[in-house]
Amino acid sequence: PSPKKPLPFTPSGYVRVRGAREHNLKNVDVDIPRDALVVFTGVSGSGKSSLAFGTLYAEAQRRYLESVSPYARRLFHQMAVPEVDDIDGLPPAVALQQQRGTPTTRSSVGSVTTLSNLMRMLYSRAGDYPEGQPLLYAESFSPNTPEGACPECHGLGRVVEATERSMVPDDSLTIRERAVAAWPTAWHGQNLREILMTLGYDVDKPWRDLPKKDRDWILYTDEQPSVPVYSGFSADEVQDALKRKAVPSYQGTFTSARKYVLQTFATTQSPLMKKRVARYLVGSDCPLCEGRRLRRESLSVTFAGHDIASISRLPLKQLAALLKPYVEQTAKGNAKHDRAHPEQVIVRQRIAADLAARLSVLLDLGLGYLTLERSTPTLSPGELQRLRLATQVRSNLFGVVYVLDEPSAGLHPADTEALLTALARLKASGNSLFVVEHELDVIRQADWIVDVGPAAGEQGGMVLYSGPPDGLAKVEASQTRRYLFDEAPPPARTPRAPSGWLKLEGVTRNNLDRLDAAFPLGVLTSVTGVSGSGKSSLVSQALVELAAESLGHAAAPEEEEADALAPTDTAPTGGRIVAGMDKVRRMVRVDQKPIGRTPRSNLATYTGLFDHVRKLFAASPDARRRRFDAGHFSFNVAKGRCPTCEGEGQVMVELLFLPSVYTPCPACEGARYNERVLAVRYRERNIADVLRMTVDAAFDFFADDEPLRRPLGVLREVGLGYLRLGQAATELSGGEAQRIKLATELQRPQRGDTLYILDEPSTGLHPSDIDRLVAQLDALVDAGNTVIVVEHDMRIVAASDWVVDIGPGAGDEGGRVVASAPPAEVARAKGSRTAPYLAKAL
Ligand code: ADP
Ligand code: ADP
Numbered sequence: 040p041s042p043k044k045p046l047p048f049t050p051s052g053y054v055r056v057r058g059a060r061e062h063n064l065k066n067v068d069v070d071i072p073r074d075a076l077v078v079f080t081g082v083s084g085s086g087k088s089s090l091a092f093g094t095l096y097a098e099a100q101r102r103y104l105e106s107v108s109p110y111a112r113r114l115f116h117q118m119a120v121p122e123v124d125d126i127d128g129l130p131p132a133v134a135l136q137q138q139r140g141t142p143t144t145r146s147s148v149g150s151v152t153t154l155s156n157l158m159r160m161l162y163s164r165a166g167d168y169p170e171g172q173p174l175l176y177a178e179s180f181s182p183n184t185p186e187g188a189c190p191e192c193h194g195l196g197r198v199v200e201a202t203e204r205s206m207v208p209d210d211s212l213t214i215r216e217r218a219v220a221a222w223p224t225a226w227h228g229q230n231l232r233e234i235l236m237t238l239g240y241d242v243d244k245p246w247r248d249l250p251k252k253d254r255d256w257i258l259y260t261d262e263q264p265s266v267p268v269y270s271g272f273s274a275d276e277v278q279d280a281l282k283r284k285a286v287p288s289y290q291g292t293f294t295s296a297r298k299y300v301l302q303t304f305a306t307t308q309s310p311l312m313k314k315r316v317a318r319y320l321v322g323s324d325c326p327l328c329e330g331r332r333l334r335r336e337s338l339s340v341t342f343a344g345h346d347i348a349s350i351s352r353l354p355l356k357q358l359a360a361l362l363k364p365y366v367e368q369t370a371k372g373n374a375k376h377d378r379a380h381p382e383q384v385i386v387r388q389r390i391a392a393d394l395a396a397r398l399s400v401l402l403d404l405g406l407g408y409l410t411l412e413r414s415t416p417t418l419s420p421g422e423l424q425r426l427r428l429a430t431q432v433r434s435n436l437f438g439v440v441y442v443l444d445e446p447s448a449g450l451h452p453a454d455t456e457a458l459l460t461a462l463a464r465l466k467a468s469g470n471s472l473f474v475v476e477h478e479l480d481v482i483r484q485a486d487w488i489v490d491v492g493p494a495a496g497e498q499g500g501m502v503l504y505s506g507p508p509d510g511l512a513k514v515e516a517s518q519t520r521r522y523l524f525d526e527a528p529p530p531a532r533t534p535r536a537p538s539g540w541l542k543l544e545g546v547t548r549n550n551l552d553r554l555d556a557a558f559p560l561g562v563l564t565s566v567t568g569v570s571g572s573g574k575s576s577l578v579s580q581a582l583v584e585l586a587a588e589s590l591g592h593a594a595a596p597e598e599e600e601a602d603a604l605a606p607t608d609t610a611p612t613g614g615r616i617v618a619g620m621d622k623v624r625r626m627v628r629v630d631q632k633p634i635g636r637t638p639r640s641n642l643a644t645y646t647g648l649f650d651h652v653r654k655l656f657a658a659s660p661d662a663r664r665r666r667f668d669a670g671h672f673s674f675n676v677a678k679g680r681c682p683t684c685e686g687e688g689q690v691m692v693e694l695l696f697l698p699s700v701y702t703p704c705p706a707c708e709g710a711r712y713n714e715r716v717l718a719v720r721y722r723e724r725n726i727a728d729v730l731r732m733t734v735d736a737a738f739d740f741f742a743d744d745e746p747l748r749r750p751l752g753v754l755r756e757v758g759l760g761y762l763r764l765g766q767a768a769t770e771l772s773g774g775e776a777q778r779i780k781l782a783t784e785l786q787r788p789q790r791g792d793t794l795y796i797l798d799e800p801s802t803g804l805h806p807s808d809i810d811r812l813v814a815q816l817d818a819l820v821d822a823g824n825t826v827i828v829v830e831h832d833m834r835i836v837a838a839s840d841w842v843v844d845i846g847p848g849a850g851d852e853g854g855r856v857v858a859s860a861p862p863a864e865v866a867r868a869k870g871s872r873t874a875p876y877l878a879k880a881l
């Protein structure tokens with residue numbers, strides 16, 4: 040059902056906020072209706088999240104925690120007490136916030152949605168058991184219980200193994216030349232070689248020429264013989280010394296390469312060591328359960344011919360189709376068995392109906408291409424949020440406020456209507472919805488708009504309008520107003536001509552099967568398609584990996600630390616780049632991941648401009664007199680920083696029975712430096728004053744310093760003039776982090792040979808921010824670079840030079856290039872689900 044324009048809206052009651060001052064909020068008073076769809080709008084950094092999450096949700100959470108025991112309180116995710124005088128009429132709140140970065144806990148689609156519990160119940164109570172096998176409890180169908188887990192792999196489904204190929208990457212080398220790369224380096228590795236000499240192995244023959252028996256023993260034996268070792272002797276001298284029973288240099292104990300790798304991986308405390316040995320491990324399916332994670336008894340129970348592991352690998356859409364006949368009781372089953380056990384027939388129908396109802400919400404939200412077993416860390420933040428939203432729609436809670444953060448993120452415009460339907464269902468069951476959103480199609484469906492602004496940071500933090508959507512038309516200061524009511528299309532533009540083509544052949548990855556694709560060089564390309572069609576598989580995974588390989592570096596050098604610890608899986612991207620890489624010298628991904636995980640990295644350190652600031656301070660007469668160098672002005676170096684907080688500016692206070700809190704450091708009052716360093720002035724300001732300046736203020740302060748003016752100017756151009764130089768990485772939103780990365784790129788000298796890849800850069804951006812972003816991307820292209828974005832926002836797609844539309848559907852129904860042409864042509868493409876939406880934006 041398509042959502043209709045809401046009837047004139049009469050609120051039933053209000054949440055009254057008085058004196059909100061969280062982050063940049065300017066003592067805000069606002070009344071927000073309950074039992075309504077309320078959308079918070081405003082440019083990025085204006086204070087929407089500070090109001091919706093930082094104030095309303097935080098306060099609801101705080102009140103709830105007050106009512107539970109101190110012990111339980113500690114178990115919850117802690118939120119600070121918001122800066123607000125008073126909030127009245129606030130119901131309990133549930134936040135469905137998008138977590139960026141890698142989620143810490145490993146779970147699956149089935150567990151997040153609780154569908155897996157129902158599946159286990161279905162198999163336990165209504166599965167087909169082999170003759171004579173007793174019924175199993177539901178737990179027996181979970182790989183996470185001792186009753187269910189496969190005894191070989193302990194329910195992981197995978198075993199890690201060290202193989203000859205993984206441990207001996209180059210078999211033309213000899214043992215002396217470190218053929219066994221997996222062995223430790225330095226003295227320990229040398230010991231092992233000397234032990235092999237005592238044992239009579241030839242360490243100077245190429246590895247591949249050694250007999251298989253010898254190679255296997257060296258790599259795999261569990262024996263750990265202890266033998267006399269003669270350091271520095273040749274092979275003959277060693278054998279001679281052994282015969283003479285000469286006094287050895289030392290007694291050495293042998294460890295095979297596999298034993299060393301597995302033992303180190305399992306026991307080392309050093310992440311670096313773990314990372315080193317993980318390189319020599321490969322994952323493979325468990326031989327006993329074939330990757331299905333369960334005991335044999337559990338796997339012998341079937342439903343509709345599938346064991347529970349295989350059914351969890353079906354796309355949800357297929358799973359729903361498979362259940363349908365059981366819900367409608369038209370399934371052809373074992374009639375004789377059913378007559379004998381009428382109770383099982385009833386149980387089967389009930390559980391199947393419940394599963395089908397829950398699945399239908401997931402399908403509505405465009406998630407039918409997921410499988411129950413898909414692990415949540417591989418989902419995008421938007422997918423995860425919609426999964427949790429779907430779970431809530433079926434939860435029968437009422438009287439709560441759901442606070443959501445850009446639920447349209449990652450969603451193709453074709454799927455936005457289903458999202459609105461899900462939100463409408465939550466509202467219809469008596470809940471309030473507070474949604475931070477930029478997507479105009481969602482904003483138009485709101486009962487009420489709270490528009491925050493007028494600009495970002497210090498220039499924002501005020502409520503410009505709070506009322507039904509129509510009333511916003513009269514609010515001059517609102518940026519949102521221009522986009523919501525101004526239907527005039529952007530000026531027509533002529534697409535730029537490509538300077539060449541980057542051609543990929545035979546790409547195989549996730550749902551892509553031997554796909555050929557081509558991206559134009561020297562222009563801005565948007566890759567479009569419904570959620571799950573394969574955009575990220577093609578661009579963020581395959582293209583990135585293949586290009587990185589061809590440039591000769593790893594795909595993701597700095598990120599994915601957690602994953603680097605896991606053994607490599609044996610499913611590399613299939614395919615290759617057959618043309619165009621000769622024009623690409625560099626590849627840069629501009630994503631929304633945090634620029635750092637601790638308050639020690641900040642805007643100034645990340646962009647590198649702080650290095651120059653420190654040099655300026657070190658060159659000042661004050662500093663020269665004291666013989667201070669640039670290191671004194673780093674809060675990460677002992678000689679200059681405050682010893683009490685070690686340069687953090689804050690200290691943690693542990694409170695008995697209460698969440699621990701951070702307070703400004705009592706010694707430096709948050710300045711981060713010791714007094715001697717703070718006494719040094721550059722133009723009347725000390726280093727802590729500079730860190731407290733906004734980019735705008737610093738731009739004026741350092742106006743005559745060219746090396747600082749340029750990066751500061753670029754930061755202003757990307758719309759970050761309101762950020763403070765010392766603003767910690769942890770306090771920045773994903774959109775802000777992304778724009779800092781972009782600014783860092785824009786200030787580089789341009790050589791026109793870089794490939795930029797952006798995955799949904801519009802996330803978290805107001806339409807006015809998007810116009811600015813497009814201008815920045817254009818600047819990169821005008822300097823000769825290539826920019827490829829994965830996007831749903833039709834403003835960006837319309838402003839591109841070229842569009843590659845992937846689809847037509849999701850999962851198995853996608854993975855093909857539906858259209859590849861300039862925007863105007865794709866807007867007319869038959870069979871493209873993007874075409875009608877693009878046509879409207881042109
Ligand atoms: P929006 O949701 O409208 O994009 P936010 O509410 O996230 O805006 O941010 C409003 C302002 O508060 C911005 O200047 C932002 O940099 C700042 N801010 C956000 N989070 C924090 C924080 N944890 N500590 C300090 N300042 C913050
Ligand atoms: P899009 O970026 O267009 O939303 P994706 O490339 O993320 O689409 O997904 C395409 C298909 O590949 C989907 O069926 C999805 O479930 C599957 N897929 C994507 N990433 C993974 C992964 N890490 N593991 C397993 N399947 C994946």
Ligand code: ZN
Nearest residue numbers: 189192325328
């Ligand atoms: Zn197993």
Ligand code: ZN
Nearest residue numbers: 681684704707
């Ligand atoms: Zn301090």
